[in-house]
Amino acid sequence: MLTQLDYLPDGLLQVEATELHTLIPGPTLIHLPGRRDVPLFVSILLHGNEDTGLKAIQDVLKKYQNASLPRALSLFIGNVEAARRGVRRLEGQLDYNRIWSAGNDDIAPEYRMTREVTEIMAQRGVFASIDIHNNSGLNPHYACINRLDDAFLHLSTMFSRIVVYFTSPKGVQSEAFAHLCPAVTLECGKPGGRSGVDHAAVFVEGALHLSDFPTHPVAKQDLDLFHSVAVVTVPKTVSLSIGAGESDLCLEERIDQYNFFELKTGTRLGYVANGNLIPLCTRNENGQDISAYYFEIKAGELITRRPVMPAMLTRDTRIIRQDCLCYLMERLSTLPTKI
Structure with missing residues (x-):
């Protein structure tokens, strides 16, 4: 299933994500040499509709078409078939x-x-x-890590002062590579704009120039650190709409404007048809359903039961179904030495 190459296929620096299938057959790992032999690994298009990574890598590599890269680069291109159709993943995939x-x-x-x-x-x-990565709602650019380690924090704050530490969901790329090296996930806002592309390209080029990582801690004033404590999904049995509609759960029209804002107790997220049942599944890092801790229903409205800060709220019902509605976060005001 994996193709390995030690060269860039002709046209890769110009191709759109939807046309990648004309150059490579599927998931592809490309190894390129650099002045430092130990490679930087970059993965893109793990979700086929998130093309900022491809455009950023194209921008970086165009600069080095006639020069050596500062460091060897191993580029992994993921879900080519989903990219062909412009979706996160294919149904059943x-x-x-x-x-x-x-x-x-x-x-x-x-x-x-x-x-x-x-x-x-x-x-x-x-x-x-x-x-x-990209996301489908209104979010700032931020970095995610799976370990609270100095090298991980230094790498992530090269991209953004906003850093989210998470241990769930499992099976993510950064979690696997965290056992090998400092690893970070970049969230670059919605696809289609230049700001995310330019930001990611500057970051990747900066990482290629790194010789090593500082051993001292990141200064507190340079970091806004959050801990992702729960993931919120909508059960398959719950019908869903945004803004208006006859459904079990009708979310607020501009629900994604709540991202990275601390919502006060009693903030309305939407309306429910069944006033006795919270139409969400909210699981903590241990997999326990804690929906009633964060949410309640009053007079047909789904509201927050306590202050909470969400991330990655989206209005895209397809992505809600395939992934989640959002993540819930808490600010980490003190940094443990190691986790």
């Missing part, structure tokens, strides 16, 4: 950012493919890992 669990014995070819990528990069002594 596994999510390419949920298949990286270390030691997973699943026989699906996607799991074997990600294990192969991880093993290849372990053998190459990967320097750092960057996974580039």
Whole structure:
């Protein structure tokens, strides 16, 4: 399932994500040399409709068409078939950012493919890992990490002072590579704009120029650190609409404007048809359903039961169904030495 190359296919620096299938057959790992041999790993298009990573890498590599890269680069291009159709993933297809669990014995070819990528990069002594994403709601650009380690924090704050520490969901690319090197996920806002592309390109080029990571902690004033404590999904049995409609749950029209704002107790998220049942599943890092801790229903309205800060709220019902409605976060005012 995995194709490995030691060169850039002709046209890769100009192609749109929807046309990648004309150049490569599927998931592809491309190794390019640089002045430093230990490679930087960059993964793009784990979700096929998130093309900022491709455009950012194209911008970076165009600068070095006639010069050596500062450091070797291993570029992983993920869900080419979903990119062809401009969707996160195809119906019935596994999510390419949920298949990286270390030691997973699943026989699906996607799991074997990600294990192969991880093993290849372990053998190459990967320097750092960057996974580039977009999201579908109104969110600032921010970085996500799976370890509260100085090197991880230094890498992430090169992209944004807003950093989210998370341990769920499992099976994400950054979690697998966190066992090998400092690893970060970049959230670059909605696809289609230049700001995310330019921001990611500057970050990747900066990472290529790094010789090592500082050993001192990141200064507190340079960091807004949050802990993702729960994921909120809408059960398949709950009908869903946005703004208006006859459904079990009708979310506020501009629900994504709540992202990265601390919502006060009693903030309305939407309306419900059944006043006795919270139409959400909110699971903490241990997998426990804690919906009633954060939400309640009053007079047919779904409201917050306590102050909470959401991220990645979206108005795209397809993505809500395929992934989640949002994540809930708490600010980390003190930083543990290691987690």
